[in-house]
Amino acid sequence: MRKMEKKILRKQIRAQHMLLRHEGIECASHATQSLVIANAGLGNGMSRHQLHRIAENYGVVEALLMPPKKPYSFVKYESTEEAKKAFDALNGKEVTLEDSVQNIVLYCNFVEKVGWKISVPTSLPPDLKVIENIISPEEEREMLESIDWRGDEDTQNAQKTLKHRRVKHFGYEFLYVNNNVDKDKPLPGGLPEICIPFLEKCLKQGYIKHKPDQLTVNQYEPGQGIPPHIDTHSAFEDEIISLSLGSERFAQVAMVGFLKRNRIVMDFKHPDGHTVAVMLPRRSLLVMTGESRYLWSHGITPRKYDVIQASELGQEVGTITADVRDLTLKRRETRTSFTFRKVRRSSCNCTYPSVCDSQKGQQRQAEPSFPHSEMEASELEQEYVHKVYEEIATHFSSTRHSPWPRVAEFLRSLPEGSIVADVGCGNGKYLGISRDLYMIGCDRSKNLVDICAEKNSQAFICDALSVPIRSGSCDACISIAVIHHFSTAERRLAAIRELVRLLKPGGKALIYVWAMEQEYKNQKSKYLKKKHGSKEKEEESNGGTSQGLPDDETDGQLLGDSKDKGCAAQPGSRLPVHTNRTSFPSPDMLVPWHLKGGIKKKGASVAEVSFPAGSKESQQLSPVFHRYYHVFHEGELEAACRSLDCVRILKNYYDQGNWCVVLEKL
Template identity: 65%
Template structure:
């Protein structure tokens, strides 16, 4: 089969692009060699023009090839005793993405930092001294590192995009690639992405902008797309489809050396610097003590926020989740379904054989539903203006966690029960505190379980004292202006956090463990210049390389649910039976039936 090629065809207007797509897609043509080919086009409404320019290495990034000999490489690899855990209880970890060992200081994945007053015994392995002295002599580093992380990647493994925590380490970070080559992806906050080949026995040096501003990560896959040109070992992987080929990955081991920072970071990138917190001058509310305060908190940190971010939020919500899709597809033809908290209407048009109507507290999100020709109206989930017992099914996806007290969350569940006819079903999703990544070993990431009490009638109507204790959850994949992360490998843990009564709500940092069940989650607004005439394109200041983004950061209130909490709340309802209770992609989920 002849290899296919991809060519971008930027046209001046959307109408011209659509016309080209309709005219040329699927057309049979004859190429220069007289062979019959079929031309396939894909119409794309948005494109980052940076992706079409010849890329350059991120500033401050350098690759030094053949930094060690094959003999030294063999000795370094053979020196690793993966079975030895004598240097510390947590210094060796078996993670979903890779195998890891720490020396000098243990990197803590629960807070993305190191305990600077608790060095590990033994320091760095002596076998590393010669390579570090060489790097110092050749000017790749200015001081000898005191922390080492060894990662081993099997084919198909990787590490999520991240920035090494500013406050944890000094400017220079160096990483030695042994055993196999790999492609590492670097991404600037403006969306520009550069894929870089790291050859076997090479040294990656990150300083300045590449260390502080760009994320770097390894996509989990078994093959990399690399340059086909002979003699090109390292450097940028270009977008020239005629000069690309597939390269099967091998087992790669990296030695990443860093120097623990003893003073706050004063880099030139405050938007992504945890030492220069973007929240330090902001005042955030306390946990509400009564219904009035809860209502005010929701109005300011839920309702107002979604009105402001509606367009951007909608642009990130387009793919239906499989188990929600399955629930809707399994409903009988002609079913009447209410989507309470429908957002941009992602699920409203999913099943053409049922009649769905949506409602949401956000006027702007409801207007987006209207633009998509969906039936939706504005209302609060606490009081839905639909006649009782008229719905065959209801869904509430990522809504109830925005209510600030247990009583208000229970009231939204009771409203769903009111809407259902006898025999009708409701599907509910809420954010989970337990954000488990090791799916093969997880006690959380399991398939749905049928309740043993499927037909039991629950008549409890009084809130049990302490049943809904205010605690906290894991990681969100939503946008965050302070997305300082080391990796997404969180340790197993339940809801062990302290309560937040009479305390200020904390601001959650993306890709870290939740430290409170009740948190404010940042949303860094990015306006769409195509829809917002007042939005300015994102630019770089020439002196600092910092994104100059006039858009604000908004904070959404969340109560993240512990395991069993949503199910326990549903058991407080009258006249329902729980059909299923399960975990799905960072959410706790319940399906119940009205008796």
């Protein structure tokens, strides 16, 4: 028995650490009215109704909060005694999920308060419309009956049974091998006659400008979906419309409440990582044009349940208020979609070249050259540093959550009460590293500073060359993976000089920059040792880290003539694009950032806390952004610091692909 208790305690502590590390949830060391329960969340199949039934066995539940897509929930009891009773009973308790054979094990910790910041979209993605009740139940029944799923592949229309759904094509067969159609091989018969009145209605009401000539009919059973994707730009015209219908066996159900609830969730995702879950009620029409058509990916996550508000189900939830946090799981029904497109006969000239297959070649010609002047350097950084980080901020932040050990060591060595500036703080992962320090961050990216604010960290927007902090007011400064983004030696030196200006006499600064030498003292950095295409996270907690080197690059190639390895770029010369997991071709280059549809995390057993992984089926055309970097040779950073007569070097070292300096202001 004692052995089992130790195991439960170990798992409980592990849950506590993971909640703090990944979610910023700090557990209390004493009993409170509120519990956070790991593994009892919407993200791993627990419904609100089931969790409420479990929780109310131990007292009056005052609040029950289930954050969307998360594997944990918060429960607040009327008294601390009731929470303690639940804590003792639920820790290590094995539970079978409703409508499932899967078992989970619950692990509880006390928290001071129940709270979760939920961002509820106030609007759909730009240029996206959902028109409800576009057709009548009778029209729905007729359209569903017109599709003969019993046909075989010898019929006049293309029919396939894919891994994730049943599919049938009309007008042109959609070719999944290249996400396109063969424009010279139309299918006989055209579109079904039953669809013509509906399409004429859409034209008349202005939902589409072109009469579609291609139709894909998808039938989804519960648990099936479609991977996130952007419909190929060159294949189809602007408007793509999709009609959501119920299954044929439910088509004649007349209960209004049932029809309202028979819906599916389609996930839309912007390249910066922002997502919007769009509800598609039965008999509704989804209209994608403009930005929502060309830039946002869309897909249906394969699952048997969707997260919705419990109040929509009319469920009794006891004393729990039905508000924006009133979330539960709703089992999906069979769904059929009719997606209409117009085949494009010319190249796409949309305003989203980063994801446009017609404009890829044109983009490549526009890649930059090494700057001739201060103005060109500033323009290069604006286009290939500042703008890029605004676009990738959310995805970038998701790969930056573990402090690098030697940076943390530097900060924790500072005297209690020290004032510390993190110049180029990114998502602020160092700002809360020690309660004994007063830390303030700044970054050029508004979106990254907004992420700091969401974590309740103190940060503001500014350029690292001009920090609006009084001279001599800081006990220490850190600049981690920032100065290598400045494109001339003069601007890099100016950034170091600005750090020194902020320091009091005797104050210290720690600077990290990428190293040209990814093989040092006969040892390869973690960056080179990782296999190409590795899905491992960029950061780990125990020093086995690439210390900021990109785990998320896409393969690149040199633009223009190659330079000899190690030779600095000359003014006017084309900047090379670095190839993932290889030595750097030049000190000055562009490093690709490939926005992914999902960020995969290693799974864990159901008896442990497991944070949901990104969809492994994500195959969308992901935008690629190029960031400018100057990688430093051995001694280069140290020499730049020594050129300032008001500092001395206390330490310089190599740390997994980075050159690092600790300096002191005299």
